[in-house]
Structures are given as structure tokens and as C-alpha cells.
Amino acid sequence: MIDIKKIREQFPILQQKVNGKPLVYFDNGATSQKPEVVIDAIGNFYKTGNSNIHRGVHTLSRLATEQFEQSRKTIATHFHIKNEQQIIFTSGTTDSINKVAQGLAKHHLKSGDEIILSTYEHHSNILPWQLWAQKNGGVLKVIPLLEDNSLDYVAFENLFSEKTKLVAITHVSNTLGLITNLQKIKELTQKYNVPFLLDGAQSAPHMRIDLNQIEPDFFVCSAHKMYGPTGAGILYLSEKWLGTLPLASTGGGTIKTVTFEKTEYAEGALRFEPGTPHIAGAIGFATAIKFMDEVGMNHLYEHESYLVNHAQKALKQIREVELYGANDHKAGVISFNVKGQHPFDVGTLLDKYGIAVRTGHHCTQPLMQCLGVQGTVRISFAVYNTIEEVDFFIEKLKKVITMLQ
Ligand SMILES: Cc1ncc(COP(=O)(O)O)c(C=O)c1O
Structure with missing residues (x-):
């Protein structure tokens, strides 16, 4: 088992607030944060x-x-x-x-x-x-x-x-x-x-x-x-x-x-x-x-898989959410859309709660064409992310969906 609290303490950027809220950084697929040792x-x-x-x-x-x-x-x-x-x-x-x-x-x-x-x-x-x-x-x-x-x-x-x-x-x-x-x-x-x-x-x-x-x-x-x-x-x-x-x-x-x-x-x-x-x-x-x-690569993978499976399960419960490539054998990344809504709107509103997600085509336009969409909302995890953050994200996503309707 890894001690996520101890790991989080090593990342100065995670200690700050964004838009007055504790930062929930789910844009690790774009770039991850850096621990103090690296800095x-x-x-x-x-x-x-x-x-x-x-x-x-x-x-x-x-x-x-x-x-x-x-x-x-x-x-x-x-x-x-x-x-x-x-x-x-x-x-x-x-x-x-x-x-x-x-x-x-x-x-x-x-x-x-x-x-x-x-x-x-x-x-x-x-x-x-x-x-x-x-x-x-x-x-x-x-x-x-x-x-x-x-x-x-x-x-x-x-x-x-x-x-x-x-x-x-x-x-x-x-x-x-x-x-x-x-x-x-x-x-x-x-x-x-x-x-x-x-x-x-x-x-x-x-x-x-x-x-x-x-x-x-x-x-x-x-x-x-x-x-x-x-x-x-x-x-x-x-x-x-x-x-x-x-x-x-x-x-x-x-x-x-x-x-x-x-x-x-x-x-x-x-x-x-x-x-x-x-x-x-x-x-x-x-x-x-x-x-x-x-940290250990196997521990890291296990922890992130746990987050992915937990988030996917919760997202599947939300009627308005369309998931892409939802599968148990994944590495740290989930893509979805809120039906009838533009991914940018979803991302912008989540940002108000301090939640950083990526929206758009993710530099994979041919894949987007195949999926028949312009873009998606992408959440991507790193070892410092927690189950509590996933739950907070799900709670705020539900709020965002209500706001957009
Ligand atoms: C699968 C894949 N290949 C290539 C790249 C390009 O990486 P970089 O911008 O670090 O050169 C990315 C970046 O997101 C990627 O996800």
C-alpha cells in the first residue's frame, strides 16, 4: 500500500487553491505535476x-x-x-x-x-x-x-x-x-x-x-x-x-x-x-x-486503476454521461461527454470548483472522427490523486449537469 498523503506532501503545487477551492488536478495526461525532489x-x-x-x-x-x-x-x-x-x-x-x-x-x-x-x-x-x-x-x-x-x-x-x-x-x-x-x-x-x-x-x-x-x-x-x-x-x-x-x-x-x-x-x-x-x-x-x-510502478498502476474503476463506475450511474472506451483494463485516463453539451462548457464549469480537466480533441482528431464527436472531457490520474477527489469531482459534475440544463 502506498501512503498517498505522504506522496501529496511532496508536491508543492497541490497545496494551493484554484478559484478559492483546493486544486483537484485531473489533467495529468497533458502534463503531470512535479515533486519537490525534481524541482x-x-x-x-x-x-x-x-x-x-x-x-x-x-x-x-x-x-x-x-x-x-x-x-x-x-x-x-x-x-x-x-x-x-x-x-x-x-x-x-x-x-x-x-x-x-x-x-x-x-x-x-x-x-x-x-x-x-x-x-x-x-x-x-x-x-x-x-x-x-x-x-x-x-x-x-x-x-x-x-x-x-x-x-x-x-x-x-x-x-x-x-x-x-x-x-x-x-x-x-x-x-x-x-x-x-x-x-x-x-x-x-x-x-x-x-x-x-x-x-x-x-x-x-x-x-x-x-x-x-x-x-x-x-x-x-x-x-x-x-x-x-x-x-x-x-x-x-x-x-x-x-x-x-x-x-x-x-x-x-x-x-x-x-x-x-x-x-x-x-x-x-x-x-x-x-x-x-x-x-x-x-x-x-x-x-x-x-x-x-x-513509489513502485506496480503500486502506482494499482492505485491509478482503483481510481479509474471507481470513477468509471460512478460515471456509468449518471444518465446524462456518455463514456468512451469504458473498459476495466485501462491506464489512468477516462473520456466522456455530457449528452447534448459542449465539452468546453463542462470543463469551464468544473474549473470553477478547482477541478482541472482537459477538453477538446486531445490531438487525436482522426479518433474523434471515428467516435463521431468533436471532442470529449478527459480526466487523467497520477499517483497523488485520491478517491476523495474522484468523489468530489462526481458530485460537482452532477451540479454542472444540472446547471447546463
Ligand atoms: C500518446 C502521445 N503521443 C505523443 C504525445 C506528444 O508528447 P509531447 O508533447 O511531450 O512531445 C502525447 C502528448 O500528449 C501523447 O499523449
């Missing part, structure tokens, strides 16, 4: 440790380099990766996917090739592939939904052809919270010998992820959804791609030697990290990972 780690770096990394011989530079590289190791260990060089620091999920798309576009992808995505995808995992497809005569194929809004894995298998060059798929739908079937994805991509990219932006904050076991070719996630800072994230590359993925961009820090005629590039992660990286961001990210590991 301190970033502040302390700038207060006492700030220096550029990798090329300095002076003490501060050596210490900053050590902290940065140690952060890489901490993150690799969390994701069950032995070789920390497979962890590349980026500015977040979007940046990581773009790096893969631009890299693959150089050699791996050719005109007429096909990429399989799912209906769940966030725009960040559609646009880079669409850009490539439009410029190069590529084709995007999309895994459709079944009646219950889960992915249709039979249709998925039928999408494979000899031209399929990549499957790029989210681990958890940021709109519905539904979890994709990794076993099936792994089985099919291995059967057809197609690499796969796993978008972990919405799974890494909520569940234990063992990349050694999942064996994706690429895995991406963002620190800011995992109790860490904005502007930091990772791109994990399998051993094969670490040595072969063409560079999306290049510059200082990525090389062994440079002459005007030719460059010999560094090996490992550094090859993909041109310029001065977000050093404090990497350190803050590793500190956030340690915070999550101390």
Missing part, C-alpha cells in the same frame, strides 16, 4: 553544478558530465535496458518520433512503402509519417476500431504486405486510456519481419515497462508526463538501429574527428545528440524516474 534537482544543478558537458576538463564540467551520464543509466535501468547507450536524450516524444521518421526516410523508406498506424494515434505519431508519405509517395494504413473501441487485431494482420516497412503505434491511447495488445503487436511484427515504434508517452507514466522483454525497435516518451520537467524525453533505439539509424540532424558533440573533407562520428547515444543538450532536464528526468521507482 530541487533542477534548481541545484543551476545553483551549484551548472557547466557544459563532455568536453571540459575543469571540475564543474566533469561533475555535470557525470550527472548527465548517470541520468542516462538510471533511465536505462528503469526500462530494463543493460546498455544505456540505447537511451538518447531528446526534447520529448514528438522530437523522438521526428528523429526516427527523418532518419528512416533517408535509407529505409522508399516510394510506395507502407507504414501501419492505429486509429488511436496522437497527431505527433501521424504527422511525421504523413509528411514523409506525401513527399515520397508513401502509404499510411490504419488499424481500425472494433465496436468497443479496442483495436481490431484481425484487420491489423490484413494490413501487412511486402511493402510494409514500419508499424508505429501507441502503447496507451491518450484519449481513451485503452492499452494496446503488445503481445499481438510483437507477434505480428516478428511474423512479417517489420520494425515497430512504440509511443510510450501515455504508458510510461502509469506502468512498469520492460523494453528488454517488449523488444521494440524504437520506444519514445516524455519526462513531463512522468513527474519530470518539460522539454526532456528519450528515444530508445534497439541495438540494430543504434548502429544504423541515419542522423536526422548533426553538429557539435556527435563526432570523433572532423576535417573539412570528412567526419568520423561518435558511437552510441552521443551520435544522436547534437549541440548542448537539456542537461538539467536529463537530471530532472532521472530524479523523477527515481521518485516513481521509490
Whole structure:
């Protein structure tokens, strides 16, 4: 059992009131709040440790380099990766996917090739592939939904052809919270010998992820959804791609030697990290990972599942509420609408009670089209949320519904 009261005390932002009411923060899918340890780690770096990394011989530079590289190791260990060089620091999920798309576009992808995505995808995992497809005569194929809004894995298998060059798929739908079937994805991509990219932006904050076991070719996630800072994230590359993925961009820090005629590039992660990286961001990210590991990913998942199931059960009792993808196997996210009402109105009125929810299309417009709606109200949980907050939200939602009628 985890002590939620003790966890909440570690988050300064949760101690304040919003609109005169205690903050109920249910917008964790957009970004989570940060514990004091993360805020301190970033502040302390700038207060006492700030220096550029990798090329300095002076003490501060050596210490900053050590902290940065140690952060890489901490993150690799969390994701069950032995070789920390497979962890590349980026500015977040979007940046990581773009790096893969631009890299693959150089050699791996050719005109007429096909990429399989799912209906769940966030725009960040559609646009880079669409850009490539439009410029190069590529084709995007999309895994459709079944009646219950889960992915249709039979249709998925039928999408494979000899031209399929990549499957790029989210681990958890940021709109519905539904979890994709990794076993099936792994089985099919291995059967057809197609690499796969796993978008972990919405799974890494909520569940234990063992990349050694999942064996994706690429895995991406963002620190800011995992109790860490904005502007930091990772791109994990399998051993094969670490040595072969063409560079999306290049510059200082990525090389062994440079002459005007030719460059010999560094090996490992550094090859993909041109310029001065977000050093404090990497350190803050590793500190956030340690915070999550101390809570324990299994405890965290159990607690959030408890909140999801409790909230879903209560929402199902409200006649005016339409739920999307209501299923017991979910990760931290619920989407719904109040029938006949615009989600913005519901969100705006909940805000008056200090309840922060997200409304709109959640950067998943194709999924919205599939659901036949313009947008939804989304509540998304983190480890510091409580059953009492869920009950307060349900009580105020009922009031909001009455006000809107
Ligand atoms: C599933 C998914 N993929 C990608 C992203 C983009 O993440 P970021 O804005 O941190 O780059 C998000 C953000 O909400 C997401 O939920």
C-alpha cells in the first residue's frame, strides 16, 4: 500500500487553491505535476553544478558530465535496458518520433512503402509519417476500431504486405486510456519481419515497462508526463538501429574527428545528440524516474486503476454521461461527454470548483472522427490523486449537469 498523503506532501503545487477551492488536478495526461525532489534537482544543478558537458576538463564540467551520464543509466535501468547507450536524450516524444521518421526516410523508406498506424494515434505519431508519405509517395494504413473501441487485431494482420516497412503505434491511447495488445503487436511484427515504434508517452507514466522483454525497435516518451520537467524525453533505439539509424540532424558533440573533407562520428547515444543538450532536464528526468521507482510502478498502476474503476463506475450511474472506451483494463485516463453539451462548457464549469480537466480533441482528431464527436472531457490520474477527489469531482459534475440544463 502506498501512503498517498505522504506522496501529496511532496508536491508543492497541490497545496494551493484554484478559484478559492483546493486544486483537484485531473489533467495529468497533458502534463503531470512535479515533486519537490525534481524541482530541487533542477534548481541545484543551476545553483551549484551548472557547466557544459563532455568536453571540459575543469571540475564543474566533469561533475555535470557525470550527472548527465548517470541520468542516462538510471533511465536505462528503469526500462530494463543493460546498455544505456540505447537511451538518447531528446526534447520529448514528438522530437523522438521526428528523429526516427527523418532518419528512416533517408535509407529505409522508399516510394510506395507502407507504414501501419492505429486509429488511436496522437497527431505527433501521424504527422511525421504523413509528411514523409506525401513527399515520397508513401502509404499510411490504419488499424481500425472494433465496436468497443479496442483495436481490431484481425484487420491489423490484413494490413501487412511486402511493402510494409514500419508499424508505429501507441502503447496507451491518450484519449481513451485503452492499452494496446503488445503481445499481438510483437507477434505480428516478428511474423512479417517489420520494425515497430512504440509511443510510450501515455504508458510510461502509469506502468512498469520492460523494453528488454517488449523488444521494440524504437520506444519514445516524455519526462513531463512522468513527474519530470518539460522539454526532456528519450528515444530508445534497439541495438540494430543504434548502429544504423541515419542522423536526422548533426553538429557539435556527435563526432570523433572532423576535417573539412570528412567526419568520423561518435558511437552510441552521443551520435544522436547534437549541440548542448537539456542537461538539467536529463537530471530532472532521472530524479523523477527515481521518485516513481521509490513509489513502485506496480503500486502506482494499482492505485491509478482503483481510481479509474471507481470513477468509471460512478460515471456509468449518471444518465446524462456518455463514456468512451469504458473498459476495466485501462491506464489512468477516462473520456466522456455530457449528452447534448459542449465539452468546453463542462470543463469551464468544473474549473470553477478547482477541478482541472482537459477538453477538446486531445490531438487525436482522426479518433474523434471515428467516435463521431468533436471532442470529449478527459480526466487523467497520477499517483497523488485520491478517491476523495474522484468523489468530489462526481458530485460537482452532477451540479454542472444540472446547471447546463
Ligand atoms: C500518446 C502521445 N503521443 C505523443 C504525445 C506528444 O508528447 P509531447 O508533447 O511531450 O512531445 C502525447 C502528448 O500528449 C501523447 O499523449
